[in-house]
Amino acid sequence: MRTLIAAMALWPGLALAQQAVTSAAPASVAVTIYREPGRAADAAFDRGWLRGYALVTETRDVDLPAGPATVRFEGVAAGMLAETALVRGLPAGVAEQNLDADLIGARNLYARSFGRPVILRHTDPRSGAVVEEQAVIRSGLDGAAVIQTRDGFRSARCAWPDEYISYADLPAGLVAKPTLSVQTRAPAAMHGRVTLSYLAWGFDWRADYVLTMARDGRHLDLAAWITLASSDDTAFAGAAAAVVAGKPEKQTRGWENRFGDDQSLSFTCETAMPPPPPPPPPPMVEFMAPAPVAAKEYIVVTAQRRAPVMAQQEALGDLKLYRLPLPTMIAPRAQKQMAFAERRAVKVQPFYKGTLQLDEHEDQPLRQALRLNNRKAAGLGLALPAGHVVVLEPHGATTLPVGEGRIDDKAVGEEIDIELGEATAVYLAEADGRQRDDARAHDHIAAVTNGRDQPVIVELAIPLDEGQRLTSPSHPLTRKNGQPLWRITVPAHGMARLAFRVTDSA
Structure with a gap:
């Protein structure tokens, strides 16, 4: 009772009838999208089950009457986390807020x-x-x-x-658009501009890179795209869009009940005769997720082949924010691509990499790889979000894909290794692994064979267990990640050998 009296003292007008004020759409909107926690950055979207999230910031104009009022913000994201909603600009703040997200649909109409x-x-x-x-x-x-x-x-x-x-009529409680309603009051009738911010699930983004090798094999052209995806039912037209790279901590509470709701309506017949067989399914359309009843399906691709306007990189604490320079439509249940970065004549070092397993006596595969130095002097020099990579090589009058890989989030100044497919013409073999008279020492000979028409660079990691020591290498070795590394140029149709000894200290 004391709590109720205190609330009425602070909000005396709430005891009176509430006047309704509706904001049908925002005057402007900004959408900042975060990747799904736990999804590999190069993994494809599950467009029917997006579990990334977005910070949506809307600017709205409202005409408030004097006294208490219920302000309805129509067209918010269907996946809004209402507990994160923050409204700024109302003269007396917010006393109560409710998310009305029971949309008109076959199931909801029947249930209500x-x-x-x-x-x-x-x-x-x-x-x-x-x-x-x-x-x-x-x-x-x-x-x-x-x-x-x-x-x-x-x-x-x-x-x-x-x-x-x-x-015959619309049951109470169903709405055509997701709506956030808040209760407030104004000392006098007024026009106000308010800001509504909230988190919403059902969004995601990824980076995609296309690397086109030059004919000299030492340079490449880089083109990068950002793909925005939404499984929400709400469209955000003319949005100022941005994406955040990195791995911010985000709790997943609440999202599992906000997606996957089937709004279709099916019936079960209780009959003695078996029902007729269902009609054949429609032809499958690749990359198209089924849309709910009364929802449109969009696929939007925005590309500018000449002088594309690139995303702008900004620091966000330890994270990186990439702001898209042009207003864009984030359509419901859609995805679109926008140019992110473009660099020409970037220096690249093709090589082969592998790991020598000392207890393996059969041929061991190597992997093709590319190494970029993320510096301006090497033609790059920009923070790159993790993503999927496709590599093309010139072949006659055209270019053909030769491999796919991924990169992790990379800052300026870092070395970038991109692993591609398994090598077919370059392989590793351990020719011998003899034990010496001292049972703690073993002699090894590793051989790398090159079946290509040109020399190749090979990097071979030699992992050692705790207490083991590598001595007497026949070629100089370096170290990487605390382990010995053999880096050698193998001539065309040639072979390189490395002899060394491994000793156990125990």
């Missing part, structure tokens, strides 16, 4: 119409005429849809497979 009159319509197969019949819904969504007519009770769509339900 229990005990209400409806119209059943079907086509008479003999006359072709549309037949209407009054009925009342007498069951929930689970199991058969029980309908009561003047002739008794039956299951919908069992007597007439083409039967559908027509509703």
Whole structure:
């Protein structure tokens, strides 16, 4: 009781009737998208189950009456986390807020119409005429849809497979757009500009890189794209978009109940005869996720082949923010690509890499790799978000893909190694692994064979267990990540050998 009296003292106008004010759409909107926590940066989207999130910031104009009012912000994200909503600009702040996200759909219409009159319509197969019949819904969504007519009770769509339900009015509580409503009050009638910010699930982004090798094999052209994806039902037109690279900590509470809700309506018929077989499924369309009832499907690609306007990189603490320079449409249940970076004549070092397993006596595969130095002097020099990589090489008058890989988040000044496919013409073999008279020492000979028409660079890591020591190498070795590394140039159609000894200290 004391709490109620205190609340009425702070908000005396709330005891009066609330006046409703509706903001149909924002005047401007900014959407900053974070990657799905845990998804590999080069992994493809599951467009029907996006689990990244976005910070949405909307600017809205409202006309407030004097006294208490309920302000309805229509068209917010369907995946809004209402507990994160923050409204700035109201003269007396917010006393209460509610997210109305029960959208109009087949399932919601049926569930909210229990005990209400409806119209059943079907086509008479003999006359072709549309037949209407009054009925009342007498069951929930689970199991058969029980309908009561003047002739008794039956299951919908069992007597007439083409039967559908027509509703006379819209049940209370259903909305055409996701809506956030807040209660506030104003000392006098006024026009105000407010800012609404909130987190929403159902978004994601990824970076994609296309590397086109030059004919000299020592340079490449880099083109990078940012792909934005949304599984939300709300469109954000003319949005100032940005993406954040890195791995900020984000709790996943609440998202699992906000996605995957099937708004379609299916019926189960209780009959003695088996139902007819379903019609064949429609042809599969690659990369297209099924849209819910009354939702459109968009795929938008924005590309500028001449002088593309690139994303601008900004520091965000230990993270990197990439701001897209042009306003864009983030369409519902859609994805789109925008140019992120372009660099020409970037220095590159192709090489082969592998790991020598000392207890393996068969040929061991090597992997093709490219090494970039992320500095301006090498033609690059920009922070690169993790993403998927496709490598093209010139072949005659065209270019052909020769491999795919990935890069991790890389800062300026870091070395970038991109592993591609398994090598087919360059391989590693351990020719010998003899034990010496001293049981703690073993002599090894490793051989690398090059079947290509040009010399290749090979980097071979030699992992040692704790207490082991490598001595007497026949070629100078370096170290990487605390382990010995043999780096050698193998001539065309040639072989290189390394002899060394491994001693156990125990």
